[in-house]
Amino acid sequence: MAPSSKRRTGFSKKQQYSVFTGYLFASLGALLGLALLALSLWQPSTFQPLRGPATDAVAPVGEATAVVRSGRQSVWGTITGYWKAGSQNASLRREVELARIRLAEAQAIEVENRRLKALLDLPGENAEPVATTRLVGSTSSSSRRFAYIGKGSSDGVEIGMPIHSERGVVGRVLEVARGSARVLLLTDSESVLPIRRASDETVAFAEGRGDGLLRIRLINLGLNPLEVGDVFVTSGAGGYYRPGVAVAILDELTPDGGIARLVADSSATNYVTVEEIYEPEAVEAAGVRARDELTEDELRD
Amino acid sequence: MERLAPSARSDPYGSRINRTRSPIREYCTPYASIMVASLLPVLFLAGVMPFIPPLGFLFLIGWRIMRPGVLPLWVGLPLGAFDDLFSGQPFGSGILLWSLTMIALEALESRFPWRGFWQDWFTAGLVSTVYILVAMVVSGATISLPLLFAVLPQIFLSILIYPIISRIVAALDQFRLSRSRRIG
Numbered sequence: 001m002a003p004s005s006k007r008r009t010g011f012s013k014k015q016q017y018s019v020f021t022g023y024l025f026a027s028l029g030a031l032l033g034l035a036l037l038a039l040s041l042w043q044p045s046t047f048q049p050l051r052g053p054a055t056d057a058v059a060p061v062g063e064a065t066a067v068v069r070s071g072r073q074s075v076w077g078t079i080t081g082y083w084k085a086g087s088q089n090a091s092l093r094r095e096v097e098l099a100r101i102r103l104a105e106a107q108a109i110e111v112e113n114r115r116l117k118a119l120l121d122l123p124g125e126n127a128e129p130v131a132t133t134r135l136v137g138s139t140s141s142s143s144r145r146f147a148y149i150g151k152g153s154s155d156g157v158e159i160g161m162p163i164h165s166e167r168g169v170v171g172r173v174l175e176v177a178r179g180s181a182r183v184l185l186l187t188d189s190e191s192v193l194p195i196r197r198a199s200d201e202t203v204a205f206a207e208g209r210g211d212g213l214l215r216i217r218l219i220n221l222g223l224n225p226l227e228v229g230d231v232f233v234t235s236g237a238g239g240y241y242r243p244g245v246a247v248a249i250l251d252e253l254t255p256d257g258g259i260a261r262l263v264a265d266s267s268a269t270n271y272v273t274v275e276e277i278y279e280p281e282a283v284e285a286a287g288v289r290a291r292d293e294l295t296e297d298e299l300r301d
Numbered sequence: 302m303e304r305l306a307p308s309a310r311s312d313p314y315g316s317r318i319n320r321t322r323s324p325i326r327e328y329c330t331p332y333a334s335i336m337v338a339s340l341l342p343v344l345f346l347a348g349v350m351p352f353i354p355p356l357g358f359l360f361l362i363g364w365r366i367m368r369p370g371v372l373p374l375w376v377g378l379p380l381g382a383f384d385d386l387f388s389g390q391p392f393g394s395g396i397l398l399w400s401l402t403m404i405a406l407e408a409l410e411s412r413f414p415w416r417g418f419w420q421d422w423f424t425a426g427l428v429s430t431v432y433i434l435v436a437m438v439v440s441g442a443t444i445s446l447p448l449l450f451a452v453l454p455q456i457f458l459s460i461l462i463y464p465i466i467s468r469i470v471a472a473l474d475q476f477r478l479s480r481s482r483r484i485g
Contacts, residue, residue: 007369007370022373022374022375023374023404023407025373025374025375025378026374026375026377026378026400026403026404026407027400027404028375029375029377029378029381029396029400030377030396030397030400030401030404032378032393032396033377033378033381033393033394033395033396033397033398033399033400034393034397035393036392036393036396036397037391037392037393037394037396037397037439038393039393040391040392040393041391041439041441044391044441046392047385047392050386050392051386051392054386054387055343055386055387058340058343058344058387061344062343062344065344066346069346135346135348137343137344137345137346138343138345138346138347138348138389139342139343139347139351139387139388139389139390140342140343140345140346140347140351140352140353141342141351141353141354141355141356141388141389141455142351142388142389142390142436142440143351143436143437143440143442143448143451143452144389144390144440144441144442145347145348145350146389147346147348148343170348185348187348187349187350188442189442189443189445189448190441190442190443209445209447209448210350210442210443210445210447210448210451211349211350211447211448211450211451212348212349212350212451213447265348265349266346266348266349267346267347267348267349
């Protein structure tokens with residue numbers, strides 16, 4: 001395409017000055033952006049007052065798309081269901097039989113648990129969720145994995161509260177606005193979650209890798225006791241998440257732990273619940289910051 | 302004359318008699334389209350990895366490359382700030398990267414004033430690839446090999462979507478310059 005002659009300055013002083021001013025403003029804008037970027041990397045919550053109202057404004061639109069999204073998934077599920085109805089029916093019957101037996105056993109254990117807890121004078125853990133909402137959106141073009149929920153501080157949501165779907169842990173609240181909140185998903189590369197193997201007391205950390213998988217890092221190094229297919233649940237350490245919620249299934253072994261898949265994939269969830277912080281005192285005592293990141297000093301210890 | 306050929310007194314922007322451009326359309330369309338494109342990725346739920354191209358940025362370079370002179374050089378400051386509110390990047394990364402992009406494209410245009418579509422596509426692909434990688438570096442995420450692999454699909458999608466974006470920008474430009482206001 002031929003260049004437009006309008007953009008040539010020629011000998012006009014006015015034109016030349018206006019081009020110069022354009023460059024000047026653009027460079028100043030870049031410098032300002034650099035300063036703001038440095039500030040927000042240093043203090044990530046500085047611009048929360050700006051972002052909050054912005055996400056509040058978009059959240060209602062996100063509600064609508066969330067409804068469409070879940071509707072579309074159920075339509076697809078119906079179609080695929082027709083293909084494997086027969087064989088699935090038989091295997092489901094067998095599974096239900098087994099599940100009934102296990103459920104009865106679990107009920108017995110629960111009763112015993114309650115009795116033992118009453119003996120030890122521990123508070124009950126069946127707290128009501130703070131709010132039930134949908135994931136209304138996410139930062140789908142950025143390398144960070146944040147999602148937005150449609151409930152905010154006016155519904156009692158606070159920073160640090162864990163977000164669960166019906167399958168397991170999704171993430172925790174990072175920033176709160178009036179009618180929406182920003183959630184740090186488990187898959188984000190800055191997210192660290194204390195977990196343990198469901199079958200025994202092998203404790204580990206689940207770190208997001210940024211590509212949808214979790215890196216399991218064992219706390220006690222030595223022989224790697226993990227096996228592919230192991231299920232991990234929250235351990236309750238750190239004080240944010242209540243213990244015993246499903247997190248991930250091991251997919252691949254590495255020398256210091258493994259690579260695991262999420263149990264609750266946030267893109268497939270419909271409703272999520274915001275729960276109370278499990279042990280607020282523990283969170284405060286640990287001095288956990290808004291970012292789940294260890295400083296250099298702590299890493300050396 | 303008009304009875305024989307109704308289009309005789311009109312051009313692609315509409316009738317040339319007692320019609321003029323609407324100033325609102327003329328000045329708002331580029332900005333509005335870029336802002337809407339900045340908002341769109343929020344509505345998709347990507348919990349696993351980034352897969353939506355940075356649409357706001359692609360529309361910015363689309364307008365810049367297709368219609369030079371429509372957007373002023375300093376436009377990265379306001380539009381980048383708006384994008385930062387929704388993109389999930391730390392505030393300021395959009396301002397910085399969009400401003401630098403505008404300066405770089407301006408310099409490129411003064412160096413290569415005569416260009417074809419394929420060159421424009423190459424430029425847009427290069428610029429968006431660099432943008433996605435640099436945005437990943439400044440996003441505050443811990444850079445690792447899996448993260449790098451996770452952005453590859455997004456980069457490919459951003460390169461492949463440019464022809465569609467340029468068609469949309471062309472249609473929007475037609476809308477922008479159409480004579481919709483009646484005089485007298």
